[in-house]
Amino acid sequence: MKFTPAKPPLTGETLDSLAEKLRAGGEPAFRAKQILEWVYKKRARSWDEMTNLSKPLRTWLDQNFDLMPATLVFNQQSHDITDKLLLELGDRSLIETVIIRAPQEGVGLDHSRKTICISTQVGCAMACVFCASGLAGFKRDLNAGEIVAQLLQVCYREDALTPRAHSELASFDNIVVMGMGEPLANYDALLRALAIINASWGLGFGARRITISTSGLVPKILQLAEEELGFRLAISLHGATDEVREKIMPVNKAYPLAKLLPAVKAFSEKHGRMVTLEFILIDSVNDSLEQAQLLRDIARDLHAHVNLIPYNTVEGLPWKRPSITRQERFADILRDARLSVTLRREKGHDIDAACGQLRLKTEKERTATAAV
Ligand code: SF4
DSSP states (O other): OOOOOSSOBGGGOOHHHHHHHHHHTTSOTTHHHHHHIIIIISOOSSGGGOTTSOHHHHHHHHHHOBSOSEEEEEEEEOSSSEEEEEEEETTSOEEEEEEEEEEETTTEEEEEEEEEEEOOEEEOSSOOTTOHHHHTOEEEEOOHHHHHHHHHHHHHHHHHHSSSSSOOGGGSSEEEEOSSSOGGGGHHHHHHHHHHHHSTTTTOOOGGGEEEEESOOHHHHHHHHTOSSOOEEEEEOOOSSHHHHHHHOTHHHHSOHHHHHHHHHHHHHHHTOOOEEEEEEOTTTTOSHHHHHHHHHHHHHHTOEEEEEEOOOOTTOOOOOOOHHHHHHHHHHHHHTTOOEEEOOSTTOOHHHHTTHHHHHHHHHHHHHHHO
16 A cells, blocks of 8 residues: 655655755755754754744745654553654554664663664565564555654654753664565665665764665665665574475565575675574474574575574464573574574564564554444
8 A cells, every 4th residue: 555645754855855846946955954954963843943944944844844754652661671662654554663772791771782673664565474563464665754754753762861962863883674564675765764864964874884684585685785885684584494484484485595595695795794694583483403503504604693583472473482491502503603693682672573563552452442
């Protein structure tokens, strides 16, 4: 389903496209820089705050653009380290943006590594069987402005928490495009949004600290390898053989490992960066020692980092996480091969599996209320 907003979001404009629209509207093009400075540097939340713009220009902007296409509905803070922002879009669709804090040893939460996980679609068409985001199917792609707006909402939240005004987005270590949706299925909007996030007139966030995670859309991985901005790549692998992968990820039928792995290698050789293989450990599905050995061989061949994620139970789905002993035995096979491997431990830290659950719950509550 396509959503055409009544007014285009300002957060989807580049410096050039905004200058062009100003010119076409009979306004001076140089105002584009000032306007975007209000949005990204000074974090203006209304047109009236843009005091160095004339009143007629502010009225023109209001008539032609939506300043913020995503409204904060709810901020769920977990007891440990994950904050979820539930955002509502112009058509009442809900999306999640997640802030994850990973404490560094001995220095506590204040000095934790901070990551923002953003969504690119409402729902998801990839139908991975373990995933809450895919449960309700695909609704629509996000536009570039809606993708960028998620980060501005994180900025607003941080600004409110930090005594010093307007803490920089740069205080975050990473942005991962790993929330709801298959990012590479919404390629053009994603790349436009990332260009805005990266630009000095935008959020100024370094491309090398942005990771795009895909379930394995091979042609798009190859296209991404040709992009100038060097984003990082993560592959949701979750199975080290076609047989296992196909059971849980339908995308494997179109792009089996024989197609996927060479594409990942091509990306990694082109960019000279280590790719990450995400592997959700699901009890009795993909957690055998044989899978660990095959994953080790794949990771060694690709010089890839492996991120093992014990499955987070999703209401309504039968899958379970393996015991800690089983998780450790799996990880040891990779560690023994001296591969770069992480095994997530913290509760509420599993953005892959847990992402989408807050939205799903809220959608159900809405439906129930509407039926009363
Ligand atoms: S895991 Fe990712 S690609 Fe698969 S259904 Fe969920 S959101 Fe989509």
